[in-house]
Amino acid sequence: MVTRLPVGSTEDYRVRVRNLKVYFATGGRIFGKKHLTKALDGVTLTIKKREIMGVVGESGSGKTTLGRVTLGLQKPTEGEVYIKTDNEEINVVKSKVKVVGRYAQMIYQDPYSSIDPIMRVYDVLAMPLKYRKEENIEEKIKEAMNLVELPLELLENRVYQLSGGQRQRLSIARAIIVDPEYVVADEPTTMLDASLKGEILKIIKDAREKKGISFMLITHELPIAKIISDKITVLYLGKVVEIGRASDVIKKPLHPYTQSLIEAYPKIDPSLRDKPKEIKIKIDVVRPEKGCVFYPRCPFAHDRCKEKEPELKEIDQDHYVACWLY
Template identity: 55%
Template sequence: MSHAGYIDPNVLIQTEGLKVYFVRGGFLAEKQITKAVDGVSIKINKGEVMALVGESGSGKTTLGRAMIGLQKPTEGKIIYNRDSSPVVITPKTKIIKHIRRELQMVYQDPYSSIDPYMKVYDALSMPLKYSKIKDKEYINKKIEEVLNMVGLPLDLVNNYVFQLSGGQRQRLSIARALSLDPKFLVADEPVTMLDASLKGEIVDLLKKINKQTGITILFITHELPIAKIVANRISVMYKGKIVESGRAQTVLKDPLHPYTKVLLEAYPKINPESKDTIKTINVKESKIDTSKIQGCPFYDRCPFATQKCLEKMPDIKSMSSDHEVACWLY
């Protein structure tokens, strides 16, 4: 396994020019390439919660999976800055087991991510046994510890997973990920499948775990209001590219990229003096073959697009110490 040169000691994990392409067809059918992640370079600091925001199909989940070794990159690299020495993950890297256990994921759907006919004890002990941990006393102690962390009573260990509510299943999913003491956790739309009354509980739980353990979290969501609550920083992703990033309050208070503005305008603004209204931004209807767009992927929808936007993708530009944008308007 290769090692990196100098990287910022405050950064836990970063990507450099990361690409993940999916190819369909070939031989008899014409090849079709989907650029799920297209040259993404981001840094996530130790102990922070970063929100990765974008609509469905923007590549958020693929990026998260690639960062923890569940998806093989096509090009570029991921640098995981372990305490001992940095580890570089490339298309040729085979991730060894003790690295994998430090990079964990909480999946979107708690109903399909854990076998409903398993007992809670087995669901929590299986990852530990897979990691060659055989000490039953240690396993029992760790299960009790993670159940306490996620707010589930210990007497649930003998229940079957299908007997749990949706909120309890998602807490179990988080507990299972935490059982291996990971350094980095990807939470992939962890509240999307829950009703409104439970969303706040899970968000608060992840924030509490972050503060208590110092675990670094990548929180994937399409809901900017949730990103505002949970994250220190926000990166906005559209069609495989990061178009804007910065401190959460900065990005939400003063969005720069037209796509970020579209996402914000999609949510109602609360005005106690009048009825709530949903603002809209004029997004043009696409009349161009998107395969011909060599530049900004938002070109076909952006009301401010120019010929330059069609021909060349802008580099990420620093607008302040805590705000970056990839847009020819700036």
């Protein structure tokens, strides 16, 4: 469903998510009730135009589900998702996937399974353009190849002839060649060597600068989010526990879970290597029936945490946390 907006609308956002919930029935009953897995439970966030929003958290935190819902690939149990162009607002939940696909694309984690290996590189890039009946196909393919720094000589190669890094570049080129407003990059560097990760992040930044694309960067690597993101959202078991400017979240983490994620990474500075960890959380992941979703693992949990769920609260400018410590 597409809603026309007044040209020059002052609402400065590209993607708007409100109270998003995705519940899965996992089979069986507990005390006569169906057991539900809450992949997302009340997620609210906004991605501005030309902004890169890093979404971080452990496996199972709901990162990929969030990305898929914002693209219309997964229907939510409840909540709203909107993508805004210069003069239109797309209701993602009520729109067909092919409608959302005009404005939003995805870079998948695994370039080996997301691209047909026997296709020619040229055909991989030409197919979405032909489907949309675009003009100047040759010019657009050349522009995309240059942006992701792939030599034009590879256009006649089969995908299986490319290296892993080249396949991921091709995956990015395929996503941006149709000039989307918004792209979800799902762990785009996970399957790459450390030497290639910086190059892929540079390509994403260049795509933002040259094409004005907004990105949701999904990653479990906080250093990756720190390098490239304007803002960082921290997810834990489907809940947003902290959100703010990337520099604030990394330098002044407020939530104990965010602090533990940062402490988990090795310190490059030798003077910090022997420093004892300030946050030690329990390993077992248990989702409580009520209260703060993190309290079973939190070293600072008290009675209030077990009874009532904290709401996101602005502690510093544009820096929000859901924790009873504040």
